[in-house]
Amino acid sequence: MRRGELYRVYKGNPHDPKKFRVFVIVSRQVLIDSRLSTVICAPIYSSYDGLSTQVRVGIEEGLKHDSSIHCDELVSIPKSSLSHYVGSLSPEKMQEVNDALVVAVGLH
Numbered sequence: 001m002r003r004g005e006l007y008r009v010y011k012g013n014p015h016d017p018k019k020f021r022v023f024v025i026v027s028r029q030v031l032i033d034s035r036l037s038t039v040i041c042a043p044i045y046s047s048y049d050g051l052s053t054q055v056r057v058g059i060e061e062g063l064k065h066d067s068s069i070h071c072d073e074l075v076s077i078p079k080s081s082l083s084h085y086v087g088s089l090s091p092e093k094m095q096e097v098n099d100a101l102v103v104a105v106g107l108h
Helices: 091-104
Strands: 005-010 020-025 038-045 054-057 067-070 075-078 084-088
Touching: 054 091
Parallel strands: none
Antiparallel strands: 005 020, 005 084, 020 038, 038 067, 038 075, 054 067
C-alpha cells in the first residue's frame, strides 16, 4: 500500500445506489507503513467543479471515466477496507494533489 494509490471501497449503505467509491491514499508513507489501522484518503467523484481543491483524473489512473479527486472531503479509512486496487497516480498528478491539499487545509 502506497501514497497515491487508488482503491475501490464498499460504502456499506444498502440503500445507496452507488455502493462503492474510489479513494486515493493521501497519508504520508510513514503512517501507511505504521501499525495504525487507518489512513487518510480523498474521495473521487465523476463531477468536476473547477475548484483549486479538485484534481482531474481518469483512464490513465485506472478509472473507467474522467473524474476528480476532491481534497476538501478527506476521510480516515481502515486499511483493511482498501483491498480493491484500481491504479496509482503519476508523480506529476501526485504533485497536483499535494498542491490541492495545501489549499484545502489552508497551509499557504
